[in-house]
Amino acid sequence: MAKKTKSTPKTKQRGLFRRVMRRVMQFGAAVVVLFFAWILLYSVIPVPATPYMLAESMRRGESVDYRWTPIDQMSPHLARSAVAAEDANFCLHWGFDMDAIRDAISDGGSRGASTISQQTVKNTFLWHGRSWPRKALEALITPVVELTWSKKRILEVYLNIAEFDAGIFGAEAAARHYFGVGPEELTARQAGQLAAVLPAPKDRDAGKPGPFVRRRAAEVMDGAATIERDGRAACFED
Template sequence: MTSVPGPWFLSSMAKQTARKTTRKTKPKPQAARPGLFRRLRRRAIRAVLVIVALLFLWILAYSVLPLPGTFYMLAESGRQGVRVDYQWTPMERISPALARSVVAAEDANFCNHWGFDLTAIRAAISEGGQRGASTISQQVVKNAFLWQGRSWPRKALEALITPLVELTWSKRRILEVYLNVAEFDRGIFGAEAAARHYFGVGPEELTARQAAQLAAVLPAPKDRNAGTPGPFVRRRAAQIVDGAATIARDGRSACFED
């Protein structure tokens, strides 16, 4: 005679079956990770695309709008005893002599390159980095969009943004921005402030000699004086006068002149 399992036995079997079913259907923690990683990756990509789009809009805006200032101006205004003098001035109100002088002094091949002067870069490398190779375009990118310093992240961003500026701005616009944001003395930014600070005239009234003296202080504006120039600035200014006449004569100023 076959015995029939009691209720306690059937109840125990049902519990064991339920536990096995629960163990089999319970999702493994590892299974959720790929989905989480995919979501995080999509969000990161979206964030990068948003940043790139905003940067591109920023670059386009500065291709037509006057710059309200730069990060460096903001930093200088926070220094004790420094008063920033800056007033945006359109290219039409800046002496052509100053435009030619600055190009002759800082980037004689400005009209011929696309943001990077490979000849100057090779020369700087051959001299062991003792001379600078930054073009006016690179300096505009550094001043308008980035921070000061020689860190690799800043240099990498500068290398990425410079071609975008060259692609979307005219050469005349790049030089216009440079002439407005360049520092000519402690807290003195741009052609308007520099012309009145040193010579008591508007930027459209600068003579060739005055323009050359302003251009001569650009590499070290806090150590040189355009109004009462020392021997080095006088010699450098004389060279710049000749250089400005040369680029006007051989057509290397054509990209920014009317």
């Protein structure tokens, strides 16, 4: 008759540890699958809201102004201006602009190097702030978005969820808020002024621009014309 192996406290502890780790791994895998499904879903449907919009609604005590508009119903000046202002090499990189990162490091980190792809990931799926966990998640998610979304889709989402003033999100709300027109009617100058406020929307005014915003808008207009001429707008223009 076979002799039964006697369970010891250590054996029971090891068994419990393995069961706990198995459950943790299963939970982690489920989170990854759900997050990937979320990314894929937003590649085809309008983004209903973002974590930052919800946080701003709570902070302000009222809903933010946000209406989704397809990029084909926006003035092409706006798309070019945003790319010229925020990420001139948008069509050339895979989510990270290594030249901009190297330049930022050489300048001691005094300027940002985030691409439109990275900003879209942050604004769509994550929270704002400079914490390392957020930056790590952004670095992990950005390549997935680049692989599963078109460049045109990335820019479309970016232009719809970017903040242009306190509580004003997206091209539709911004065009009407500042200029009283639809996003399809924006002129090159108006688009340049909107792009000029993107890094600091709560501190800059696109409708009544000061000297800095006027100067920056002129630079953006020149940059937008340049990327149209040299083909760096091809990835988001049909």
